[in-house]
Amino acid sequence: MSQDLSARLRRVEQQIRAFRELHSSELQLILDELTDIAAQVEAEQAAASSPALPPDPADPAGASPKRAKWRAEQERKAAPKSRRELLFRGDKEP
Numbered sequence: 001m002s003q004d005l006s007a008r009l010r011r012v013e014q015q016i017r018a019f020r021e022l023h024s025s026e027l028q029l030i031l032d033e034l035t036d037i038a039a040q041v042e043a044e045q046a047a048a049s050s051p052a053l054p055p056d057p058a059d060p061a062g063a064s065p066k067r068a069k070w071r072a073e074q075e076r077k078a079a080p081k082s083r084r085e086l087l088f089r090g091d092k093e094p
Helices: 002-049 065-078 083-088
Strands: none
Touching: 002 083
């Protein structure tokens, strides 16, 4: 009976160690995601506070709202993507 109890206690200890390791790595992933989100929010705030690119004088449609929207979309596509965007938003782009 004593050996059975000892084996069970070792198994519980092993399970607790595995649980601790699992959640440690999960917490690191969460912290990485929060860092990515915070960086994205800061970048969006900086982009909102900085003036928009002036229209190209050689472009006849440079001042149109559609052209400005298109240019902003092109800049967004050219910007580096975070892990979150690559993994979870990749299917939304054409």
